[in-house]
Amino acid sequence: MLQCHVKGCNANNFPLELQEVVLEEQEAELNEDFLRNMLGKLEYEALVATCLKLNIQDLPPTIPEDAAYNDDFLQKLHHALLETHVITGKMVCPNCQHTYVIRDGIPNMLLAEHEV
Amino acid sequence: MSNAKNPLHIPSPFQADNAVLTEGQQEQEHVHNVYQAIAPHFSATRYKPWPVVEEFLMTMPPGYVGADVGCGNGKYIGVNPRLFLIGSDRSSNLISICAERGHEAMVSDGLSLGYRSGLFDFAISIAVIHHFVSPERRLAAVEEILRIVRPSGRVLIFVWALEQSGKRDFDKNVQDVFVPWALPAKPAPKKEKSSKGRGRKAKRAPELTQEAEQEAEQEAEQETEQDSSTTSSVTTESTTKSLTTPPSTVVENADSSAPEAAPVFKRYYHLFRQGELEDLVMSTGKVKIEKQGYDRDNWWCIAEKTST
Numbered sequence: 384m385l386q387c388h389v390k391g392c393n394a395n396n397f398p399l400e401l402q403e404v405v406l407e408e409q410e411a412e413l414n415e416d417f418l419r420n421m422l423g424k425l426e427y428e429a430l431v432a433t434c435l436k437l438n439i440q441d442l443p444p445t446i447p448e449d450a451a452y453n454d455d456f457l458q459k460l461h462h463a464l465l466e467t468h469v470i471t472g473k474m475v476c477p478n479c480q481h482t483y484v485i486r487d488g489i490p491n492m493l494l495a496e497h498e499v
Numbered sequence: 500m501s502n503a504k505n506p507l508h509i510p511s512p513f514q515a516d517n518a519v520l521t522e523g524q525q526e527q528e529h530v531h532n533v534y535q536a537i538a539p540h541f542s543a544t545r546y547k548p549w550p551v552v553e554e555f556l557m558t559m560p561p562g563y564v565g566a567d568v569g570c571g572n573g574k575y576i577g578v579n580p581r582l583f584l585i586g587s588d589r590s591s592n593l594i595s596i597c598a599e600r601g602h603e604a605m606v607s608d609g610l611s612l613g614y615r616s617g618l619f620d621f622a623i624s625i626a627v628i629h630h631f632v633s634p635e636r637r638l639a640a641v642e643e644i645l646r647i648v649r650p651s652g653r654v655l656i657f658v659w660a661l662e663q664s665g666k667r668d669f670d671k672n673v674q675d676v677f678v679p680w681a682l683p684a685k686p687a688p689k690k691e692k693s694s695k696g697r698g699r700k701a702k703r704a705p706e707l708t709q710e711a712e713q714e715a716e717q718e719a720e721q722e723t724e725q726d727s728s729t730t731s732s733v734t735t736e737s738t739t740k741s742l743t744t745p746p747s748t749v750v751e752n753a754d755s756s757a758p759e760a761a762p763v764f765k766r767y768y769h770l771f772r773q774g775e776l777e778d779l780v781m782s783t784g785k786v787k788i789e790k791q792g793y794d795r796d797n798w799w800c801i802a803e804k805t806s807t
C-alpha cells in the first residue's frame with residue numbers, strides 16, 4: 384500500500400522492500416468484505432514476494448480464480464494482511480534506495496524538506 | 500502587558516515571518532512541535548466522535564478501505580470495525596497513542612503521504628487543513644488527499660470556522676491566528692483529576708457510557724480553559740519573538756510569583772469563512788460537493804472525486 388515519495392522518485396517506487404524485520408503475529412477478526420475489496424487493490428505478486436521474504440509461504444503464487452469466495456485463500460490473505468505485523472524493520476525503495484524506518488510497529492514516512 | 504485585553508484563552512493574530520522561516524518551518528514550530536508536546540493532554544480531551552464524522556463512517560460499505568489523514572489520537576479509527584481505516588499524522592507522539600490502542604497508523608506529512616495513488620475508497624481529514632499556513636499549502640493538502648482516493652471515492656473534510664460563536668469569539672477580520680493550548684499545571688491540586696482522566700482515556704474506557712464519556716470530555720475541555728485563564732500574563736511581543744527564536748512555541752509565564760504555572764502553546768490556525776472550504780475543494784477541479792454544513796464550530800463538506 385505504500386510507495387516511495389521522495390521528490391522525483393516516480394517510477395518503480397513500490398513495493399518497498401522490507402529488511403531487518405521483526406514480526407509479530409496477532410489474531411484479528413476475519414473481514415471478508417475487506418479482503419474481497421483488497422483483491423482489486425493489491426499488487427498480488429508484490430505481496431507474495433514480500434511474504435516469501437518474511438517466510439510466510441502459504442499464499443499461492445497467483446490469485447486463484449475463485450479468490451473472492453475461496454475461504455481457504457481468504458484466510459491466508461487475512462493472515463498475511465491483518466495478522467502479521469512488522470514491529471521493527473526498514474522499508475527500502477527499489478528505485479532510489481531511500482529507507483523508511485518502522486519502529487514499535489509504526490512506519491515513519493516523513494522526508495527531509497529537500498526530499499519532498 | 501495587557502492581561503485584560505489578551506488573556507490566554509483568547510487567540511492572538513498570527514504574524515507570519517517569511518523572511519526568517521519557510522512556511523514549512525512555521526508549521527513545524529506552531530503546529531507540529533505543539534502537538535508533539537501536548538499529545539497526551541490533547542488526546543485526553545479527544546475521544547467523543549463528532550456525529551457527522553461518525554455517520555460518514557457508519558454509512559460506508561463494509562470492507563471499505565479509508566485513510567484518516569491527520570488522525571491525531573485515532574479516535575475515529577475504531578468507530579466502524581467493518582472498515583479498514585489507516586491513520587496518519589505528522590505527530591509521532593500522537594501516532595504512538597494510536598499504536599498503543601492497536602490501530603494501524605503511521606507518521607506521515609499531509610503534503611506528501613506515502614500511499615499509492617487511488618488506493619483508498621474514502622478519506623477523512625478532520626480538523627487538519629486549517630493548520631497549513633498558506634492558501635497554496637491548503638490546496639496542496641487537499642490535492643494530496645484526492646490523489647490517494649480512487650475515482651468516485653468520497654472525502655470528508657472538517658475545518659475550523661471563523662464564524663464560530665461558542666466559547667471562542669474570533670475577530671471576524673483576522674483569519675490567521677494563534678490559538679493557545681494550556682497544559683495542566685504540574686503539581687496543581689487538579690492533578691489527581693486530570694491524571695484520572697488520562698488513565699481512563701488511555702484504556703479507551705470501554706466501561707464508560709456515552710454520557711460519561713461526553714461528560715469527561717467536557718470536563719477535560721473546561722480544565723484546559725480554566726488552566727488557560729488562571730495562567731497569567733503573556734507578553735504581546737512574544738507573539739513575534741516566538742517566530743524568530745525557536746524553540747519558543749511555549750510561552751513562559753512572565754509572572755515569576757506564580758511558580759507552577761502551566762506552559763501555554765500557541766497553535767496556528769487558519770479560520771475558514773463560510774464557503775471557503777467548498778471553494779478550496781472545488782478549485783482542484785477534481786470533485787463535486789455532495790454535502791456541506793456547519794457543526795461544532797467547524798465548516799465541513801463531503802466531496803466526491805470525479806476525475807484524477
Ligand SMILES: [Zn+2]
Nearest residue numbers: 387392476479
Ligand atoms: Zn524512491
